[in-house]
Amino acid sequence: MKKLLVSVVTILSAMTSYCYGQNKAADTLLVNYRLAFVRTLSDSFEESLKSASPSIPIDLNLAKQQHTNYIELLKGLLEQVIELESDSNHPDCNFIEDTALIVEDIAVISRMGAIERQGEEVAVAQAIAKLGTKKIIYIQSPGTMDGGDILFTGKHLFVGISRRTNALALEQLKAIFGDKIEVIGIPVTQGLHLKSIISLFDSNTLVVADTEAGRAVQNEISQATHHVYTFISVPDPVASNVLRIGSTLIVQEGFPESEAILQDHCLAKHLKLVTINMSELIKADGALTCGCILSN
Numbered sequence: 001m002k003k004l005l006v007s008v009v010t011i012l013s014a015m016t017s018y019c020y021g022q023n024k025a026a027d028t029l030l031v032n033y034r035l036a037f038v039r040t041l042s043d044s045f046e047e048s049l050k051s052a053s054p055s056i057p058i059d060l061n062l063a064k065q066q067h068t069n070y071i072e073l074l075k076g077l078l079e080q081v082i083e084l085e086s087d088s089n090h091p092d093c094n095f096i097e098d099t100a101l102i103v104e105d106i107a108v109i110s111r112m113g114a115i116e117r118q119g120e121e122v123a124v125a126q127a128i129a130k131l132g133t134k135k136i137i138y139i140q141s142p143g144t145m146d147g148g149d150i151l152f153t154g155k156h157l158f159v160g161i162s163r164r165t166n167a168l169a170l171e172q173l174k175a176i177f178g179d180k181i182e183v184i185g186i187p188v189t190q191g192l193h194l195k196s197i198i199s200l201f202d203s204n205t206l207v208v209a210d211t212e213a214g215r216a217v218q219n220e221i222s223q224a225t226h227h228v229y230t231f232i233s234v235p236d237p238v239a240s241n242v243l244r245i246g247s248t249l250i251v252q253e254g255f256p257e258s259e260a261i262l263q264d265h266c267l268a269k270h271l272k273l274v275t276i277n278m279s280e281l282i283k284a285d286g287a288l289t290c291g292c293i294l295s296n
């Protein structure tokens with residue numbers, strides 16, 4: 001009996017470490033990006049789209065400095081950062097995440113939900129094509145998609161159905177990825193994008209805003225995935241958008257309560273938390289993920 005018990009325990013512990021190993025491997029693969037595309041902040045940035053009414057005036061020089069700091073931070077974490085020139089006809093062009101989605105060897109080029117932003121994707125598609133390693137697929141009209149609505153966890157591709165991304169784009173994404181990854185639509189009732197209220201901590205853990213909209217998204221995700229994710233709830237919606245690259249978690253500076261919560265989780269998972277001040281980009285609804293397109 002004792003022998004049998006020992007064998008069962010041994011098998012169980014072997015299974016646990018195998019699964020842990022698998023998860024760890026999946027996690028590493030997911031966040032160990034090799035390169036990022038970024039786009040210089042335009043001189044016309046003060047004219048960017050803003051949801052606040054009245055909008056808060058932007059300090060352009062400070063915005064440029066903060067954006068440069070962000071790019072420098074990425075350069076320290078990645079093998080390659082490809083910087084596209086700004087386009088003054090597109091004041092929002094530095095928010096490059098919205099223009100395309102890269103998942104492994106597939107790049108989906110957005111048809112962005114805000115008409116003012118359509119066209120930003122042209123230079124981005126050209127730059128991705130130059131890599132020569134990605135199959136490029138365009139979202140077709142009348143589908144609209146902003147990259148800020150796409151949350152990829154390795155297991156699932158969550159697609160925020162928002163003011164910017166519609167159900168037709170969701171159908172197209174299901175056709176593109178559906179045979180490999182489960183693609184799930186998540187209604188976004190408040191805020192700009194899905195990732196304005198939820199983002200990736202690791203392949204099993206998501207950071208979510210402790211707001212009505214955040215809780216609604218958390219419930220949707222939990223139910224649709226049979227509760228496979230753990231959620232880290234933070235009080236500041238802006239701080240719910242974190243940027244995970246390798247073993248570093250980039251967090252917005254200036255939200256101490258949320259930062260303390262994230263720091264505890266980082267310590268538990270041996271991750272390094274780094275903060276960055278993006279006050280001027282926040283005024284144009286910019287989050288941390290929106291400044292880059294990451295790729296392995």
Ligand code: CIR
Nearest residue numbers: 049095148284285286287290
């Ligand atoms: C916009 O309204 O499209 C821009 N002002 C902000 C885009 C932020 N994008 C993102 O978080 N993915």
